[in-house]
Amino acid sequence: MIDAPTPDALEAHIGDLRAAVRRAIASGDREAARVLRSRLRQAEEAWDRAVLGSPGPPEEAPRGLVPVREQVHQALTLLEVPAAPRLISSVYAAFFPGEIPNARLTSLRRDEERSFRTAPYARPFYLCAALTADLLSPARGLLTVSTWPAARRVVGPLSARTDFLTAAIRLAEHAGRGETGDPGVQRLLWRFAANIPGAAEGSVGTVDPAVLAGAARAELDVHQEADRRERDRAAERALARLDDAGRLFGNRLRAVRRAAGESDTEIER
């Protein structure tokens, strides 16, 4: 804890901390940078108190209290379907306090995979890939939760649509239970309603969650059976053929990539 008495001493301390943060970032030590950054913030607050007088109203829930993987887990638990980072962060922004820093989402899946491979099942859940139904390889840009049933974590050709509709139903139901007038929630629901037949009955930009859920269910009925069959079959195959890590993070065509990479070297676009 920093408790420097004079503003001058505080300023010098703030300067030192700033330099230390820069050094830590330059050397790639993110953990140290984060610690230093929070000490810097405290020092700046102390300076505020010393120079500007009494502190203002306490700030809302301090950012960064909930780890990113928890935030993503909360959003995915609400959605109950494999989702792209963009959807995950807009769901979190609409229904939870705070935001998910976008930059952290990109490396999340790789970090989780590394963590699982070094110490399998050490955590209660892992954020992992959705698997494509045909090759059981990681689907581009979709996140899932390891505790979900395997069939839900596999995506076939129809799954993009059924998951979109299921997400619409889940979000509409969740919104229907709480405050529906919130502009963030309305914007999110509109994204779904605008692209589901019969869901956007009212004026442009406003969505009745019940109508949205009804319309989504109606279209879901058309696709669900075929999609479920495909996913179940693929999930059985995944259980039979892949090891634990493969089931969670997918099967990669590594050998092919290496072989193809050699003949590919002269090509650039």
Add this chain to the structure above:
Amino acid sequence: MMHDSDMQRLRGGATPRNHDARTIAALTANPGCARRGVMDAAGVDKDAVARRLGFPAPFGQSQFAITRGNAFEAQVKADGCAELLTLLRDRLGLDVPEVAYDDLEVVGGNESREVRHARTRRLVERALGGEGTLFDHPLLRLEIAGQTAYLEPDVIAFQLGGRFHIIEIKSFAVIDGQAEPEQVAAAARQSAVYVLALRRLLEELGADPGRVSHEVFLVCPENFSNRPAATPLDVRPQLAVLERQLARLTRVDQIVGGLPDDLTFDLEDAALPEAVRTVDARYAPECMATCEMAFFCRDEARACGATATLGKAVRDDLGGVDAIGTALALADGSLTPSADLAETAERLRTAARLRREALAAATAAGGPATAESAYAVIPATA
């Protein structure tokens, strides 16, 4: 067919440049240019040659345009192409059960082109049997003068009424049903390349190439919003030009046959400028938008006062008169035209007389004798 060793020699031992849809489409823009034809057929890195000659092409697509294009494409394709599906259902009557979406950008965590093309091929084969609707970033192949070019339809081939359609997502706006004609034309040329490549694929699979529609769908932002709108575009004219050009490309060997045996575009060769000049170019201002060599050719055309630097229309109007100096001499009567140029010379003299009269009238009236007002007379008469 051009000989491999000839091509190798022309490239100066460098690895061949691969064609993409843009360069293939550009081939059709200036069919008469032997320089471009030879260099493209041999797979010469024109950008490197131009830089070596001291005429680097400072263009390349703007980074902002690329970012904007990618963002719009991502928006249209988000959530299993949700926005695109809505568009196709509303505008083109796509059936509700047709929602299948296959991502071909990565196959099994693998982005190699062979793997992606193989998968595209398999899925297209399956689609012929009625399975699958939207294919995100398929990878097609087209043989260009003995070289394989991989083409990635910016977008998707989908099945509507048993036919494949190419969908091209572009980020330029369609305002009140109108888009900039040049951009639409470029998109049409590019899409035509994809249509052709997909037709070749169907032929290879033993299916009727006519199942690929000549109608492509252009998806652009509507008016001043970010909402996508689909416009059907008939690319039959572009297809015809393209097929003719590709057939012509394989006859490049005739042009090469007329060139010196030791000609090479080797970057290290001190005689590179002479080597490039050996092959005739057909410069037009439009080249600036499509060809890396344009700055060199423009400089060359200006140096010899070629009429083409004034634009294709002027060049065509002055058929047979290649140099601006000759045209001016014919106009003021200091050069006596040969019989075949008599008509052109007559029109030039008329134009010159009208210009003199207009200038004289303007000066007499005391008004400013601007060059524009005088020139404005010429196109109407010449």
